[in-house]
Amino acid sequence: MAGYSFFGEGLPGIDLEELKGKLIVLEGTDGVGRSTHIGLLKQWLENHGHAVLDTGMTRSALAGKRLKQAKEGHTLGGITMSLFYATDFADRLENEIIPALRAGFIVLTDRYIYSLIARAIVRGADPEWLREVYGFALKPDAVFYLRIKIDDLVTRVLQSSGFDYWESGMDMHMGEDMYESFVRYQKWLLAEFDKMVETFGFEIVDASGSVEEVFENLRERVDRVIGRNGY
Amino acid sequence: MAGGMKMYGKHRFPGRLFIVEGIDGSGKSTQLMLLKKWLESEGYVVYFSEWNSSPLVHEVTKRGKKKKMLTPMTFSLIHATDFADRTEHHIIPPLKASAVVLADRYVYTAFARDVVRGVSPKWVRELYAFAVKPTVAFYFRTPLDIAMKRILGGRDAIKYYEAGMDLDLSDDVEESFRCFQDRIVGEYEKMVDEFGLVVIDATRSIEEQQSEVRRIVSQALEGTKKTRIRRWLDIASLAKGSRESI
Numbered sequence: 001m002a003g004y005s006f007f008g009e010g011l012p013g014i015d016l017e018e019l020k021g022k023l024i025v026l027e028g029t030d031g032v033g034r035s036t037h038i039g040l041l042k043q044w045l046e047n048h049g050h051a052v053l054d055t056g057m058t059r060s061a062l063a064g065k066r067l068k069q070a071k072e073g074h075t076l077g078g079i080t081m082s083l084f085y086a087t088d089f090a091d092r093l094e095n096e097i098i099p100a101l102r103a104g105f106i107v108l109t110d111r112y113i114y115s116l117i118a119r120a121i122v123r124g125a126d127p128e129w130l131r132e133v134y135g136f137a138l139k140p141d142a143v144f145y146l147r148i149k150i151d152d153l154v155t156r157v158l159q160s161s162g163f164d165y166w167e168s169g170m171d172m173h174m175g176e177d178m179y180e181s182f183v184r185y186q187k188w189l190l191a192e193f194d195k196m197v198e199t200f201g202f203e204i205v206d207a208s209g210s211v212e213e214v215f216e217n218l219r220e221r222v223d224r225v226i227g228r229n230g231y
Numbered sequence: 232m233a234g235g236m237k238m239y240g241k242h243r244f245p246g247r248l249f250i251v252e253g254i255d256g257s258g259k260s261t262q263l264m265l266l267k268k269w270l271e272s273e274g275y276v277v278y279f280s281e282w283n284s285s286p287l288v289h290e291v292t293k294r295g296k297k298k299k300m301l302t303p304m305t306f307s308l309i310h311a312t313d314f315a316d317r318t319e320h321h322i323i324p325p326l327k328a329s330a331v332v333l334a335d336r337y338v339y340t341a342f343a344r345d346v347v348r349g350v351s352p353k354w355v356r357e358l359y360a361f362a363v364k365p366t367v368a369f370y371f372r373t374p375l376d377i378a379m380k381r382i383l384g385g386r387d388a389i390k391y392y393e394a395g396m397d398l399d400l401s402d403d404v405e406e407s408f409r410c411f412q413d414r415i416v417g418e419y420e421k422m423v424d425e426f427g428l429v430v431i432d433a434t435r436s437i438e439e440q441q442s443e444v445r446r447i448v449s450q451a452l453e454g455t456k457k458t459r460i461r462r463w464l465d466i467a468s469l470a471k472g473s474r475e476s477i
Contacts, residue, residue: 008354009351009353009354010351011302011304012303012304012348012349012350012351013302013303013349061300062291062294062295062300062301062305062309063291063309066287066288066290066291069287070285070287070288075285076285076287076288076316076319077315077316077319077320078319079315079318079319079361080285080288080312080315080316080319082315083308083311083312083315083358084288084312086308086312087291087305087308087309087311087312090302090304090305090308091300091305094302094304094305126360129357129360129361132354132357132358132360133357133358135354135357136304136354
């Protein structure tokens with residue numbers, strides 16, 4: 001059995017014993033292919049009879065819409081923004097993730113507190129403080145960290161949507177242009193993710209291969225987590 | 232930008248921060264208003280930090296309350312977000328500019344309210360670690376009965392979260408409000424020593440309370456700069472008066 005726990009001071013009024021499902025996190029930087037693989041895993045799991053909830057950042061009913069707008073307008077300060085994200089996350093945790101786990105779903109989440117922490121640290125927030133704040137989060141059953149080198153990432157991003165203002169950290173004035181800024185910002189994020197590997201027990205998945213290769217790798221790992229056998 | 236979290240605990244800003252705390256009906260807002268008048272007449276640059284946070288955060292809070300979507304955790308976090316915005320935009324800049332900043336309610340309100348809702352006391356204190364430590368924090372201590380009489384007499388209906396209706400203390404709004412406030416008082420009392428809140432006996436006359444507040448504030452103001460901004464303010468009020476008379 002899972003035996004869920006919180007990272008720190010947990011959510012009030014939650015009976016952890018009731019949580020039966022599995023919480024699986026895909027982490028990794030922008031453009032690494034997280035959403036593609038969430039989609040594939042969901043389909044595959046459902047084909048095998050599992051109920052799946054897929055969820056991602058800034059999609060909460062409470063704050064999702066406004067958070068998107070706040071990002072576009074970027075008038076909020078760093079601490080305010082970090083806490084706005086934490087609010088959004090708490091809403092999804094309590095209203096989507098926990099009810100789904102209670103109902104025995106496999107929850108696939110596109111990013112978790114780790115991305116929120118990495119982004120906030122890069123923007124000047126205190127790592128210790130962030131860890132305390134996110135103490136209310138549930139420890140997941142597994143975190144698959146899709147790791148990629150910066151060169152491969154640049155190629156991949158250019159082939160898809162191009163450089164995005166936020167994904168390039170343009171709000172931080174890190175470079176002359178989008179490319180320079182993207183490289184510096186993403187390198188920094190990758191370094192923060194790498195620091196978390198041990199602290200949070202990430203399983204590293206090499207994301208530089210083809211979609212098929214990466215998916216194959218992920219499928220085996222997910223299989224192990226949910227203890228699927230007899231199919 | 233990177234380079235050290237802004238933890239304002241022991242700030243070195245040239246300004247001063249005075250805040251008032253207490254339950255609804257303790258008379259704290261009246262006292263703060265009187266303090267503001269006095270400070271202005273003395274020639275200090277006074278900045279009143281209201282709860283006018285960014286429209287985005289405000290809207291989420293309002294909607295969450297209206298639709299009763301908030302859990303103790305999201306209630307706590309959205310108010311912390313709001314408070315962070317206030318800190319970053321309405322408290323730090325005036326303190327840097329040597330102003331005397333006044334705030335009606337502060338982090339202690341959140342500590343009391345969130346803990347009564349079941350949030351961990353340790354966690355909520357960590358959450359607000361970015362807040363500026365006030366120069367003086369006044370706590371207006373009021374017996375619940377007196378406070379209840381003051382508010383139930385002259386105000387609109389008590390709102391859902393204000394009455395702590397989400398805690399299922401009672402089906403009756405007034406009864407729930409009373410139970411909720413009673414627990415809030417309990418939390419305030421615990422914080423007096425923990426944070427060195429300056430207790431003002433709010434059963435005394437308004438004048439007596441105010442003169443005590445002014446005495447304490449004036450001690451804490453030593454070395455704070457006064458300005459000639461008063462002259463400008465006079466002109467502004469004259470201009471306002473003349474416009475109204477047209």
